[in-house]
Amino acid sequence: MNLLRACLALLAALAAAGAPAQPAADAQAQQRLRAHVEFLASDLLEGRGTGTRGHELAAAYVAAEFRKPGLPPGVSNARWLGQAQRRQASHAAAPPLTLTRYGPSFALVPGKDAAVRPSLTERDMALSAPLVFVGSGISDRALGIDDYAGLDVRGKIAVAVDHLPAGVPSDVAVHVRSSLPAMAARHGAVGFIHIGEGPRGPGRVGPLARQPVTDWVDSAGLSGRSDQTRAVIAVSPEWAERLFERAPMTLAQARAQLRSGKGVKGFALAASLALRARAAWHDFTSPQVVGILPGSDPRLAAEHVVLMGHLDHLGLKADAKPGEDNVYNGALDNAAGIATLIEAARRFTEVGRPPRRSLMFIANTAEELGLLGASYLAAHPTVPIGQIVGLINLDMPLLLYDFNDVFAFGAEHSTIARTVAAAGSGLGVAVTSDAMPEQSLFIRSDHYRFVQKGVPAVFIMTGHGNGGKDVWSRFLSGPYHDVNDDLSQPINWRAAARFAELNYRIARTLADADQRPLWYESDYFGETFAPAQPKARR
Ligand SMILES: [Zn+2]
Incomplete structure (x- = not known):
């Protein structure tokens, strides 16, 4: 881990030296992110429980966002996978x-x-x-x-x-x-x-x-x-x-x-x-939403980079007393991740330059029930699984403080580590190795179902720097998976915009790179799930 950290720091320093200063995330992005989170985490959606009307409405919202002008035309390919049976x-x-x-x-x-x-x-x-x-x-x-x-x-x-x-x-x-x-x-x-x-x-x-x-x-x-x-x-x-x-x-x-x-x-x-x-x-059935932004390079367009988050949360609290708050709003878990997904998708249009590889934006269902939506999609992908070359998962970013580092769970297994470090350094965001290894977070969210099919993946979370450690421990012992993960929390929209920009840059870099992401040689997950794929040296 120490060696990894040193390598990442070196890469970040090298990338920072060559990167131009980026403009601060703009006020409009903050407004859009706020609008998404406020709708998705509203009481009206009743906690977006898998198989409920609240979740279906949330899925309709994401699909509608993917069809808006301003999003790349290809994203209007938003598809319902409403037939996925649970x-x-x-x-x-x-x-x-x-x-x-x-x-x-x-x-x-x-x-x-x-x-x-x-x-x-x-x-x-x-x-x-x-x-x-x-x-x-x-x-x-x-x-x-x-x-x-x-x-x-x-x-x-x-x-x-x-x-x-x-x-x-x-x-x-x-x-x-x-x-x-x-x-x-x-x-x-x-x-x-x-x-x-x-x-x-x-x-x-x-x-x-x-x-x-x-x-x-x-x-x-x-x-x-x-x-x-x-x-x-x-x-x-x-x-x-x-x-x-x-x-x-x-x-x-x-x-x-x-x-x-x-x-x-x-x-x-x-x-x-x-x-x-x-x-x-x-x-019962529960929809997933998939939007495709076609790549522009004829040699690479068949390859897809996935940006994904789960839309579902825990629904209504069955044992709430009359008059008590009974909605698991899931504002940070994971309305925040879906808002990031929509905003990152939109960013691809602002640049005016289509990505070389295709992008796939996925709003998953049934993560809270055991990564079931991702499991279904990984087993029934909308393109051959070998054409999904890299994946970024967004799950529960704690957008409550001006984060200055992120955890990149799983980055150390593949060359995605380099991409995350370079994208982070351009925004002044350090990439920290896993400070919570006992939580095994690499295998506890949706991306893991794709890892099991051989897809190199990373799961980015706001880190422990700049007061993040206390924010995390307060959140995990309080609002996490409780009714007060809601809009009463002091959500920092500046941090939200920065987080969306970071994930956009990672996706963009993966989509435009000459080489697809590679598992590292003799990495456990690469050797286990992608034995035949070419590997990179650490
Ligand atoms: Zn959760």
């Missing part, structure tokens, strides 16, 4: 699970001893399969780990113990943990049980039993979770231990050996599990 799955009744261990069978109490996640694609699921212990359940080429080597889990239920090798960066760790059911599925497993400890352990059974699952489903019968095992199962700590009875080692021994760094070779457990689950489905 599904919420819950259990129609508590699903019975039966565990058979070397002879006797036990009925597990659903929601207490064990639970299975409701299915989005199998309304009636019946499953009966032997259990196989698969160590930590990691099968990852870039990390050089394959816990499935030599094990046959086809048609079986993989049982993994939560463990990551020392030294894995926090964003890679979160990615690996969330990919474990997909890793099991790749090896042919039909079910997956993850045994955690501490905060990752007890308590998982209850939520899995009670919480509905929402994701996209498409006409081909796929869902956003089709890469995972059919069943994702949790068991209580007591039953987790009992799964290992008569096995070559106990759960405690397996844990100890994993912690010692020696690794554990998996083995068949002396148990099998049967379950039946009936899902109740609630289907």
